[in-house]
Each structure stands twice: as structure tokens, then as C-alpha cells.
Amino acid sequence: MLExxxxxxxxxxLKFEHTSDMDHILAICVMDGKYLFTDHKVRGIEFPGGKIEPGESAEEAVHREVFEETGASIGNMQFVGVYxxxxxTRPxxxxxxxxxxxxxxxxCEYMETYGPVLYPSxxxxxxxxxxxxxxxxCIDYLYRKIRNDDQST
Structure with a gap:
């Protein structure tokens, strides 16, 4: 575990084993050698993510949130960790x-975002x-870990 x-x-x-008590997801998406971000109307550019809806698995939430915020459909997906x-007051x-x-x-509508943006990093x-x-x-650590793992393969 990292802190x-x-x-x-x-x-x-940050733990690297799957747990069932997740209530949010974050997706670090890769497309054509670039990272897919969403342009949030308030916060700015960030990785797509959000709350897991009742009755929804974390993996289903990744598909839904990425599509809602960017219009992207996900192919291969792998669990990275739990943050x-x-x-x-609000863990x-x-x-x-x-x-x-x-x-x-x-x-025509990307929910609370302006839609997708691609950057090489x-x-x-x-x-x-x-x-x-x-x-x-923590998010910076995960991004760098994924980026380094990707470059070493």
C-alpha cells in the first residue's frame, strides 16, 4: 500500500488489489498512442470518471462514464488499483x-463536460x-506508472 x-x-x-467497496471510478484511456481526457466544464481537463451507479459494476461504470464524458467506447480494460x-465527512x-x-x-451532449480531448501526455x-x-x-503516480509500463513493453 502506498500513501x-x-x-x-x-x-x-493506493492499493493494487480489487475491492468491492468502490463508489467511484477513474479511467486512464489510451487512443492511437495518446491519452484521452475530458474537458470538464468547471474543473478543466482531466481523465474521465465518476460515481458508480446503484446496481452497476465498476467495469460497467467505466464504460458508461467514458462514453458519457467523451463519446468513446472502450475495448480492452484492466484494473490498476484502488485509490x-x-x-x-465524505470518504x-x-x-x-x-x-x-x-x-x-x-x-451533441457530453453531460458535465465539453467532450473529449487527446494529448500525448x-x-x-x-x-x-x-x-x-x-x-x-496519487493520480499523477498512477499515470506515470501506466506510462512507464507502456513504454517498457
Whole structure:
């Protein structure tokens, strides 16, 4: 287990074994050698993700959230880890997945986002456009781990 502090000073833990108590998902999506992000209307550019709906599996939530926020359909997907924010008033457990984009569809509505954006890396996104989530130490660790694993194969 790894530990981090988020931008609010809360304790964040990262485990690499699957758990059934996840209530959110985060998808690090790859398409044509680039990363697929969503442009959130309030927070800025970030990886797609959101809440797991009642009766929905984490994997189903990845498919739904990625499609809602970007118009992308997911092919291969693999579990990466569980990111837990230990907040006294509102703790949450986020499953993180690496997903390959199979296809993209134009949508007239992308829910709370402006739709998809592709970048070769997080570093390519202008600093002022990055969501605070891309600056989170745990998410940054996961992104770098996935990127390094991808480059070594």
C-alpha cells in the first residue's frame, strides 16, 4: 500500500488489489498512442470518471462514464488499483482502470463536460487548463506508472 496527501491535506491510500467497496471510478484511456481526457466544464481537463451507479459494476461504470464524458467506447480494460481518500465527512473509494479506446462517436451532449480531448501526455496540457485531479499526487503516480509500463513493453 502506498500513501499520499492530496491538495487538501487528506490522507490518500493506493492499493493494487480489487475491492468491492468502490463508489467511484477513474479511467486512464489510451487512443492511437495518446491519452484521452475530458474537458470538464468547471474543473478543466482531466481523465474521465465518476460515481458508480446503484446496481452497476465498476467495469460497467467505466464504460458508461467514458462514453458519457467523451463519446468513446472502450475495448480492452484492466484494473490498476484502488485509490481511497480518507475524508472524515465524505470518504470515497475510487477504482482506477487502464482502458483502450475502441471507437469514438460524436455526441451533441457530453453531460458535465465539453467532450473529449487527446494529448500525448499530461505534460502537454497547458498548466492553467489542468484539473486539480491531474495535479493530485496519487493520480499523477498512477499515470506515470501506466506510462512507464507502456513504454517498457
Amino acid at each position: 499520499f496527501k492530496d491538495q487538501s491535506g487528506r490522507r490518500v491510500t 481511497t481518500v480518507h475524508d472524515e 470515497f473509494v475510487k477504482g482506477v482502470y487502464l482502458a483502450e479506446v475502441e471507437d469514438m462517436f460524436f455526441k 499530461v505534460e502537454g496540457i497547458p498548466e492553467e487548463r489542468r484539473s486539480f485531479l491531474l495535479k493530485d499526487p
